[in-house]
Amino acid sequence: MTLTFVWRPIPGAGRHAFPVAALKLAGDAKATAYCRAETDAAQLHDRSEIDWICETTCAACWRALSARE
Numbered sequence: 861m862t863l864t865f866v867w868r869p870i871p872g873a874g875r876h877a878f879p880v881a882a883l884k885l886a887g888d889a890k891a892t893a894y895c896r897a898e899t900d901a902a903q904l905h906d907r908s909e910i911d912w913i914c915e916t917t918c919a920a921c922w923r924a925l926s927a928r929e
Contacts, residue, residue: 865894865925868904869915873897877921878904895920 866883869875876893885891887902895918 866904867917867921869907869911870897870899870903871911871915873899873915874918875912875915876918877925893918893921894924 863880865877866880867875867877876895876897876899878891878893882891882901883904885901885904887900887905889901890898891901891904892898897918897920
């Protein structure tokens with residue numbers, strides 16, 4: 861099984877699903893989640909356990925991923 865997406869918490873914006881390729885973007889590049897939310901790629905790295913706990917899962921990302929299968 862190949863990993864095609866990753867969930868990442870973005871402080872203040874929720875936990876979003878991103879294509880795995882977004883992890884390789886330069887820090888100042890824009891990463892687009894499956895719900896079309898955008899953030900700086902630097903926000904996808906070095907998230908703490910507290911970030912994971914505090915942010916809720918994006919329902920739009922969840923629906924977009926479930927519709928793919």
